[in-house]
Amino acid sequence: MMTLEKFEEAAELVKKVTLRTKLVYSEYFSEQSGNAVYLKPENMQYTGAYKVRGAYYKISTLSQEERDKGLITASAGNHAQGVAYAAKLYNAKATVVMPTTTPLIKVNRTKGYGADVILYGDVYDDAYQYAMQLGEEKGYTFIHPFNDEVLATGQGTIAMEIFKELPTVDIILVPIGGGGLAAGVSTLAKLLNPNVKVIGVEPMGANCMQESLKSGHIVTLPGVNTIADGTAVKTPGSAIFPYIQKNIDDIITVDDHELIVSFLDMIENHKMLVENSGLLTVGALKQLNCKNKKVVSILSGGNMDVITVSSVVQNGLILRGRIFTVSVLLPDRPGELVNVTKVVAENKGNVIRLDHNQFVSINRNSAVELTITMEAFGHEHKDTIVKALIDKGYNAKVVPPKNLYL
Numbered sequence: 001m002m003t004l005e006k007f008e009e010a011a012e013l014v015k016k017v018t019l020r021t022k023l024v025y026s027e028y029f030s031e032q033s034g035n036a037v038y039l040k041p042e043n044m045q046y047t048g049a050y051k052v053r054g055a056y057y058k059i060s061t062l063s064q065e066e067r068d069k070g071l072i073t074a075s076a077g078n079h080a081q082g083v084a085y086a087a088k089l090y091n092a093k094a095t096v097v098m099p100t101t102t103p104l105i106k107v108n109r110t111k112g113y114g115a116d117v118i119l120y121g122d123v124y125d126d127a128y129q130y131a132m133q134l135g136e137e138k139g140y141t142f143i144h145p146f147n148d149e150v151l152a153t154g155q156g157t158i159a160m161e162i163f164k165e166l167p168t169v170d171i172i173l174v175p176i177g178g179g180g181l182a183a184g185v186s187t188l189a190k191l192l193n194p195n196v197k198v199i200g201v202e203p204m205g206a207n208c209m210q211e212s213l214k215s216g217h218i219v220t221l222p223g224v225n226t227i228a229d230g231t232a233v234k235t236p237g238s239a240i241f242p243y244i245q246k247n248i249d250d251i252i253t254v255d256d257h258e259l260i261v262s263f264l265d266m267i268e269n270h271k272m273l274v275e276n277s278g279l280l281t282v283g284a285l286k287q288l289n290c291k292n293k294k295v296v297s298i299l300s301g302g303n304m305d306v307i308t309v310s311s312v313v314q315n316g317l318i319l320r321g322r323i324f325t326v327s328v329l330l331p332d333r334p335g336e337l338v339n340v341t342k343v344v345a346e347n348k349g350n351v352i353r354l355d356h357n358q359f360v361s362i363n364r365n366s367a368v369e370l371t372i373t374m375e376a377f378g379h380e381h382k383d384t385i386v387k388a389l390i391d392k393g394y395n396a397k398v399v400p401p402k403n404l405y406l
Contacts, residue, residue: 043302057154077106146180147237156184
């Protein structure tokens, strides 16, 4: 059972393995949402995520015999690193099963802490089944990534730190994958102040907890589809579900497009790298039906590989209208390319790429298709450039920038 005494014990223990992640007031997100928004940057932890809290506390409660058997877990990445790092501190052997879709940075860092890594399955649930099977065969001690009260107690120490810095907090937004973090944070938050509101946030394409709360029992989704790999869970934890039912006030779901633009906002306004799952609580700010409240968004992690970062940034720029491609049909005669680029330049468009196709038509008055990918200041500026081309008599329209989608 998660009690105040256990939370206090865990809070003292996890100080050995955590960095102090002080709340960051966000002027940008406060202005956007109409609330006073504070960020809890767990992406700045040594292992890049909050998961080390629960892993270390859980392993500290094991007997020496249990640790000597060797530890095994399944994880999409952040719990893997937490277990690997904590196991290393206790000189215990750790084996981690990770989905084949896990970002490379999470795989390499888990190995770097000394754990044996096995890649199996497309999603967490596949990796979990294989880890359970392997653990039984080898006699390893299993460390569940979320369905464990002791582990959830360790994760809940985040709430202790939030209240110490901001005792008057009104709302805490917490990401939900399997529910361990949400169970720990919400339970301790309610123990410290029953009036505080704790809202869970899930990806729209992996809302297993929302569906379970609606049904009143654990629900397994038929599949998950989200870029938030750390919260791509089909079945929430049964052991921690009662805590969620009692202490979570609401669930908000966020679609992937909102995560993409939130990533861009976080990079540009706070110079912080936060993974897609960690951005759920930022994407949820616009959905809060309140004003002038003190809101804490927990940024759960920041482990992203460079390829994913590149893809998210590019797609974020596209969604914000800051990169776009326009198709222009022009007559097949000398000087037309110069005329088009002159219109773009006069309207302050910055050309990234030009493609010139002379074989779209046999009509020499519209025989050439010119596709221009360019930078703009946003959707309004984009529309101004396209209108200027049309006003000059060109057949111009915005098309998907094929070369930028990854």
